[in-house]
Amino acid sequence: MQINNVTKQFGTHEVLRDINLNIPEHTVFGFVGANGSGKTTLMKCMLGLLPLTAGSISIAGECVTFGETRSNDYVGYLPDVPEFYPFFHARQYLELCAVITNMPKSERMTRIDELLELVGLVDTKSLIGTFSRGMKQRLGIAQALLNRPKLLICDEPTSALDPAGRAQILSILQKAKTETTVFFSTHIVSDAVQICDHVAMLHEGTIIFQDELINLQQQxxxxxxxxxxxxxxxxxxxxxxxxxxxxxxxxxxxxxxxxxxxxxxxxxxxxxxxxxxxxxxxxxxxxxxxxxxxxx
Amino acid sequence: MNNDLDLLLEYLPFLIPLIILQVGLAIFSAIHVIRHPYYRFGNQVMWLLIVLFIQFIGPLVYFVFGRGDRHSRAN
Amino acid sequence: MNQWFGFFKKEWFESVKTYKLLLVVVIFSILGILNPFTAKITPVLLEQFMPAGTIMDLPEPTALDSWLQFYKNVPQMGLVVFILLFSTMMSKELEKGTLVILLTKGLRRSTVITTKYMMAICYWTLAILLSFTITYAYTAFYWDQSTLQHLFFAASCLYIFGLLLIAVTLWGNTYFATPYGGILVTFIGMIGLFITAIFPQSKSWNPLELATAPPQLLTGDLLPADVFVSYLLTLGLTLVFVVLTVVHFKRKLV
Structure with missing residues (x-):
């Protein structure tokens, strides 16, 4: 996963300036920055949801293009406020996602069971419309991991949750590390310290530092x-x-x-x-x- | 008077299904209004009146524009 | 294709869960019954409300009156109701952001538009079939409708006109991404068609003809060939609006 000289402007306002990032495989990469520093914008660019002003992003060798992008086959995305169809059950929603990702029928059931187990929603019988924020966040992780992505992008997965919910999400992310690379943004530094291997910090549209957490702590x-x-x-x-x-x-x-x-x-x-x-x-x-x- | 009754009988094939459909829809919607007290705007009394007294447009407006879910209320 | 049917199934499930099926069935059944009912009861009511002694020479209602009601109620009431019902197809998803996850999962953007349009078509077909069948059954029971011409072709005109309006609504709803966007665009479009209809020359091609011509088709004053251009133009415009919607949505920020 590479980000090269990415710049993004909204009108004349420059949100991201000349960003370079390299995310190694099988790490948990913490992306720290204050609210409004451009974290969400960069993530949306990585998903092809926003067009770039300049620069390029490639994920698993595929170049990200605006609109529909092949690179999304390798990505799982958890938005900051994931929105689901309230009339579905968690399982029904995951089935829809599985169909959309063209997952073979034989695999679907076992994979969905596995993920519901991982995020602790196996015994939940209620409709998504009645879910709490934490449950939605966990369902969000389940759908993001569904197609075994190489890169899991989580936008502020913990910021709206109570301490118990945060701990749950962090431990799920840490477990996910064995299968995938986790790239998550947060403005809560202690969350990043708890589970990250690498940390980068975004401030006013530029990366001000980027290193392994151990190195940072040793300094x-x-x-x-x-x-x-x-x-x-x-x-x-x-x-x-x-x-x-x-x-x-x-x-x-x-x-x-x-x-x-x-x-x-x-x-x-x-x-x-x-x-x-x-x-x-x-x-x-x-x-x-x-x-x-x-x-x- | 007998004349009126004849008239009523003559139109029963229209009136019976019409009344069943209209009243049925109104009652169904009223029950929904009471059992799901979440609205995108307005309050329960308003929606009850709309659903019960505006024939079929009332329930339509309620289900399409007025009905909210629990989630949207929480935000 | 799997993806298309998967999302189509979701649309179907959603429409049932949001009571669209119920509303379409009930409302268009009511409309279907109302047509012959109004035709039959109008002279009786008029007689009752006239001052005593007035000698009225009201003709007995005929099958044509019943169908005239159909072509008055369904385009006016039915189509308005239908557009209202399906006016939030896209805006609801765009406002809430429910598509973001699915799009990043590789859901094709064209699939979103085409499934939604297809779902609306299915419902419109159901709606027209219901009220047509009910009106047909009552009319056949009370009157002789063998004198009527082009009964089915006339209904298809209205059906096609509905398809165009639904496509316009979908485009407006996607473009403006607000619940009222689609309704407003359709409303303005209708006004445009009415203004065009002021000029008699437009009669040969105006899509609005499809909504106003059926009574004349039934009496035989117009032949299917007379609305042929309107018919084709409407179908063409429908396709144009669906394609425009897809093209716009492909570049839309969600």
């Missing part, structure tokens, strides 16, 4: 978050004489320990001062900070 500044059995302010007073930058944030102590030697020294000092550590973790909120920096 982190070496901050650790400590909590102690005593209040953090007291602990900081006791550790005054150490040459590390420290600050207190919500009863946790943030210490910058750039290398292993520094970490050892800090631990020794803790033992010497008889400070009992309740918890300790590396500062991993980096992506969120990065995003905030950009947006701020």
């Amino acid at each position: 982190f500044s070496g901050q650790f978050i400590y909590t102690f059995t005593i209040p953090a302010t007291e602990a900081m007073e006791q550790l005054q004489n150490l040459p590390f930058t420290m600050r207190v944030d919500a009863n946790t102590l943030l210490v910058t320990l750039p290398d292993d030697a520094a970490r050892l020294t800090f631990m020794k000092e803790l033992t010497r001062q008889k400070l009992i550590v309740q918890s300790m973790q590396p500062q991993t909120k980096l992506l969120e900070q990065l995003v905030l920096e950009v947006l701020g």
Whole structure:
């Protein structure tokens, strides 16, 4: 899946400017950006639902064209607000989708059962018209995965859901990774951190960074978050004489320990001062900070 | 008076199916209005009046333009 | 082809679930009964409402009166009802966005238009057949209709005219993507046809002839050959509008 120098204008307003993206196979690719940054527009371009102003997109070797595009055979799409026919049952809707994708009759039943199982709608007997947002979102994933796409495009799959619904969707996406490449957009950074391998960020129509999540997290500044059995302010007073930058944030102590030697020294000092550590973790909120920096 | 009755009898082959169809449609629509209290616009009383008193155009307008589903109300 | 029938099945299911079948059957049955009923009862009612003593020389109603009612009620009431019923075929899908997923699944855009039009044709056929058969049965029972000419050809004129109006509605509904778009376009189109009909020269080709000529066809004042051009033109225009709709929808943002 490749996006080359894509530009999209609505009238004179440039929504996407010179976008380049390369999505490797069998990864979960998080596409982060604020509301209105152009995420949905790019996705619609990838599906041939919007014509490009310049550049090209190719999926699995097929060039995406506006209108009807062959590349859609390899794609499953979950829109931000999926709309279904309210008079169908989930199974009937999936059967319609199966007919449309020309799935052989023999395969249909088993595949639909499999997907209803995956998204947890097997026992749902009601009409789609009565579905909650979360159920619609899950049915949306089922239809998107129906024809075993090489690329699954999800537009803000979690943003309108409650925490339980979000967790469900994220775990379904993670499971889907074994079959397909997942490309999903979100403005909730923590969702991206939870399941992504790769992250790209779109801001004002351009990609401002794009990397593997691990790389991004490794670049982190070496901050650790400590909590102690005593209040953090007291602990900081006791550790005054150490040459590390420290600050207190919500009863946790943030210490910058750039290398292993520094970490050892800090631990020794803790033992010497008889400070009992309740918890300790590396500062991993980096992506969120990065995003905030950009947006701020 | 006898004359009127004869007249009525003469037109029964028209009146019976007409009344069955019109009243049937009106009642069916009224039941639908009551059992699905979701409308794209207007309220229950309004739709009941329309469906019951405007012959066949009333039910038509209700089913095509007035009937809403639960979903569209939630949004 | 699989895809076409799959989507056609969905259209059928939807039309039943949204009570279109029920409404078409009931309304066009009512219309079918009303025609002979009105023809038969009008002189009686007139007599009753006339001041006592007035001597009326009302002719007995005939089979022609019954069919005159048919060609008054079905184009006026029936066609309006029908257009209203099918005026949201496309806009409902476009407004809600229910087509987006299916289109990205590879549903051909031409399939969407042709299945919808085909479904409307099926319903129109059902509607005309119903009211025609009912009116025919009553008329045959009460009167002698052997004097009437071209009974079936006259009905086919109205049928063809309906096909054109449905195609125009579908185009307007797709182009403007609002429920009222189709109705408005059809309404304006009708006004256009009526204005054209003011000029007597247009009589030989105006599609509107198909809706107004049937009574004269029945009496034999007009022959099928007289509306031949209108007939062909209407069929041609219908095809043009369906093709226009497909072409437009192919490039439409959904």
